[in-house]
Amino acid sequence: MSAFGGFVRETREALRAVDPSFSVRQVAARIGVQPSYLSKVERGDVGPPSENTIVRLADDLGEDPDVMLALAGKVSSDLLEVIRKRPRLFADLIRELKDMPDRAVLRLVREVRDGEW
Amino acid sequence: MSAFGGFVRETREALRAVDPSFSVRQVAARIGVQPSYLSKVERGDVGPPSENTIVRLADDLGEDPDVMLALAGKVSSDLLEVIRKRPRLFADLIRELKDMPDRAVLRLVREVRDGEW
DNA sequence: TAGACTGTGTACTATATAGTATACACTCAG
DNA sequence: CTGAGTGTATACTATATAGTACACAGTCTA
Numbered sequence: 469m470s471a472f473g474g475f476v477r478e479t480r481e482a483l484r485a486v487d488p489s490f491s492v493r494q495v496a497a498r499i500g501v502q503p504s505y506l507s508k509v510e511r512g513d514v515g516p517p518s519e520n521t522i523v524r525l526a527d528d529l530g531e532d533p534d535v536m537l538a539l540a541g542k543v544s545s546d547l548l549e550v551i552r553k554r555p556r557l558f559a560d561l562i563r564e565l566k567d568m569p570d571r572a573v574l575r576l577v578r579e580v581r582d583g584e585w
Numbered sequence: 586m587s588a589f590g591g592f593v594r595e596t597r598e599a600l601r602a603v604d605p606s607f608s609v610r611q612v613a614a615r616i617g618v619q620p621s622y623l624s625k626v627e628r629g630d631v632g633p634p635s636e637n638t639i640v641r642l643a644d645d646l647g648e649d650p651d652v653m654l655a656l657a658g659k660v661s662s663d664l665l666e667v668i669r670k671r672p673r674l675f676a677d678l679i680r681e682l683k684d685m686p687d688r689a690v691l692r693l694v695r696e697v698r699d700g701e702w
Numbered sequence: 703t704a705g706a707c708t709g710t711g712t713a714c715t716a717t718a719t720a721g722t723a724t725a726c727a728c729t730c731a732g
Numbered sequence: 733c734t735g736a737g738t739g740t741a742t743a744c745t746a747t748a749t750a751g752t753a754c755a756c757a758g759t760c761t762a
Contacts, residue, residue, distance in 0.1 A: 492739060502722060507740055518720060538672035543665050547676060550683045551664065555655035557690045559664060561682075562675070564697045566667045573674045576693065580681045609709060619752060624710055635750060 470512035472539040477510040479529050490529075499524040516540035587629035589656040594627040596646050607646075616641040633657035 484490035496506040501521060508514045516522065522540055526533040537544055551558040565573055601607035613623040618638060625631045633639065639657055643650040654661055668675040682690055 488737095491737080493737080501720095503738095504723085504740065504742095505721060511740090513740095514721085515719070521720085532673065534672040534676040538669040541669065543660070543668050543672075544676065547668065547679050548660050550679050551660050552655040552658065554687065554690070555651040555660075556649065557687060557694070558679070558682075559651040559661065561690060561694045561697070562664050562667050564694055565675075565678075568697070570671065570674060573671070573678060576697070577674070577678045577681055580678070580685070580693070608707085610707080618750095619754095620708095621710065621712095621753085622751060628710090630710095631751085632749070638750085 470516070472516045472536070472541075473510045473512040475536070475539050476506075476525065476529070479531060480510070483529065495525070495528055498528050516542070519545060587633070589633045589653070589658075590627045590629040592653070592656050593623075593642065593646070596648060597627070600646065612642070612645055615645050633659070636662060 480490050480492075480495060492507050492510070493503040496503040499506075499521065501517070505514070505517075509517060517525070517540070519537065519542060522536050522542070523533045526536040534544055534547075551562075565576075597607050597609075597612060609624050609627070610620040613620040616623075616638065618634070622631070622634075626634060634642070634657070636654065636659060639653050639659070640650045643653040651661055651664075668679075682693075
């Protein structure tokens with residue numbers, strides 16, 4: 469049971485407990501894959517789905533797509549594009565922040581967002 | 586001629602003008618691929634090589650691996666790992682910085698590096 | 703003019719990615 | 733006791749990735 473698969477199964481089962489439309493079949497139908505495939509994904513029988521499929525799944529389950537992509541060992545392609553456009557700048561920044569505590573990075577995010585600079 | 590291939594060819598040719606050991610054959614031998622493959626890569630006849638091969642090539646050519654990976658449409662796997670470990674934090678930060686001018690991001694990098702906070 | 707280079711064309715390959723399609727056994731409400 | 737719904741096993745596939753192996757024609761130089 470992969471980290472990704474386990475997360476999907478638990479999240480979906482929790483939703484199913486209060487809403488029967490969160491069966492494997494119905495979720496699969498909504499996100500546009502075969503039920504057997506979603507079943508295999510949940511049990512880690514196959515690798516995680518593509519980015520698009522993960523995003524549709526995250527949307528259906530009400531979960532954060534970036535977190536679900538991370539569980540699948542991926543990074544959203546829009547973030548990759550930002551880095552690819554200015555690789556030196558962002559590579560330096562990310563490596564610099566690699567070992568910083570969450571609160572330090574969070575403070576940086578807020579500073580940038582609030583334009584305090 | 587892809588962006589990546591063109592860059593490799595021009596960089597290698599420039600080096601070859603002053604050092605004959607920068608022929609297709611000899612570079613290919615040093616980085617561990619077939620000469621015909623490197624030739625095809627340079628002409629964009631095939632897609633860009635794997636991350637490992639790009640890094641060895643960047644090393645041999647004395648170029649920045651992050652820049653060469655970016656030209657190949659890729660992002661270094663060590664950066665991906667940083668993001669994957671704290672996806673919410675880094676996704677927010679990167680999206681926040683997406684449209685910021687270079688100097689603003691650079692200032693941030695320096696602030697973090699110099700511990701001015 | 704032979705030998706040692708140069709780059710490149712052609713053909714092939716192994717592995718991964720991202721699924722589909724169909725059929726099967728089980729459960730549970732009416 | 734049936735029929736609608738549940739999850740899953742099995743078999744198959746199309747495309748991409750990341751190259752290898754070998755042969756070939758041209759050039760340069762000693």
